[in-house]
Amino acid sequence: MSGTAWVNEALYSAWGQRFACKAEIARVRSRYQDILVFDSASHGRVLMLDGVVQITEADEFVYQEMMAHVPLLNHGDAARVLVIGGGDGGILRRVLQHRGVRRAVLVEIDEQVIALSKAHLPGIGGDAWTDPRAEVVVGDAIHYVFEAPAASFDAVIVDSTDPAGVGEVLFTEDFYRECARVLSDGGVVVNQGGVPFMQGEELRLSSARRAAFFPDTHAYAVAVPTYVGGLMAIGWAAKDPKCRAVTAAEVERRAAEAGVLGTTRYWTPEIHVGAFNLPPYIAECLRRA
Numbered sequence: 459m460s461g462t463a464w465v466n467e468a469l470y471s472a473w474g475q476r477f478a479c480k481a482e483i484a485r486v487r488s489r490y491q492d493i494l495v496f497d498s499a500s501h502g503r504v505l506m507l508d509g510v511v512q513i514t515e516a517d518e519f520v521y522q523e524m525m526a527h528v529p530l531l532n533h534g535d536a537a538r539v540l541v542i543g544g545g546d547g548g549i550l551r552r553v554l555q556h557r558g559v560r561r562a563v564l565v566e567i568d569e570q571v572i573a574l575s576k577a578h579l580p581g582i583g584g585d586a587w588t589d590p591r592a593e594v595v596v597g598d599a600i601h602y603v604f605e606a607p608a609a610s611f612d613a614v615i616v617d618s619t620d621p622a623g624v625g626e627v628l629f630t631e632d633f634y635r636e637c638a639r640v641l642s643d644g645g646v647v648v649n650q651g652g653v654p655f656m657q658g659e660e661l662r663l664s665s666a667r668r669a670a671f672f673p674d675t676h677a678y679a680v681a682v683p684t685y686v687g688g689l690m691a692i693g694w695a696a697k698d699p700k701c702r703a704v705t706a707a708e709v710e711r712r713a714a715e716a717g718v719l720g721t722t723r724y725w726t727p728e729i730h731v732g733a734f735n736l737p738p739y740i741a742e743c744l745r746r747a
């Protein structure tokens with residue numbers, strides 16, 4: 459494709475993907491990061507932060523479904539959900555699909571990500587932004603969790619950037635200590651845990667930190683096409699060790715009750731349960747030091 463404009467992902471210095479760019483939609487240097495929204499020839503509209511793919515219209519359903527439905531269906535009675543990061547609105551939209559959710563708070567540090575996502579990626583967040591159960595807070599989530607009352611949430615979903623820059627605080631012992639405090643007794647926290655084939659050390663470190671405050675820590679895997687490097691790990695930490703042990707049949711029953719069954723394109727009850735069975739190269743990142 460001579461004369462094609464390409465957008466190269468800058469996640470890894472020695473390897474990466476590129477997108478043929480049809481048009482640049484928005485490029486803003488916010489207080490926190492470089493925000494780029496562009497139309498790709500292959501994956502629809504793409505959101506990049508500091509040169510790293512956050513979501514594409516073509517495959518965002520994969521990640522958003524697994525980040526939202528797995529913790530809420532394993533919990534089984536999550537009414538109060540805290541979404542951290544997630545300024546594109548995709549996780550918030552899927553959390554609010556669950557009939558049992560009464561309150562969903564999204565804490566995003568960069569209001570420009572929210573504004574540009576609403577303007578240029580409206581299908582990602584959909585009507586989540588105007589749902590009466592939703593509260594959108596612009597701020598650093600580390601401050602939010604320090605100030606939130608104890609046992610005020612049933613699930614925390616950390617849809618952050620990688621552990622660098624503003625995202626770094628969301629992978630610290632302080633953060634996980636506060637997550638354990640703000641979660642109710644059966645509470646669960648999941649977090650975007652990177653692609654272990656390339657970022658295994660991040661998963662090992664964050665898992666060890668979660669293990670200091672949660673009786674059950676693990677991860678589950680999802681194959682997000684544009685998170686290059688093979689399976690992505692979603693970190694798992696639960697205050698009740700029984701929370702993870704739910705059968706596919708029970709997950710299906712809960713999904714039907716929640717109003718989620720039949721609305722997904724990646725998640726199924728069998729994929730949900732199977733995702734916790736990790737290949738050895740990922741499981742080894744979870745072994746307690």
Ligand code: SAM
Pocket residue numbers: 490507511512513521542543544545546565566567568571597598599600617618619620624625626627628650
């Ligand atoms: N799905 C993407 C992934 O897996 O990398 C993440 C998408 S979401 C856009 C990531 C968001 O986390 C960004 O909008 C970023 O501004 C936000 N973020 C990073 N650090 C944060 C913090 N300390 N508090 C709140 N939001 C934060």
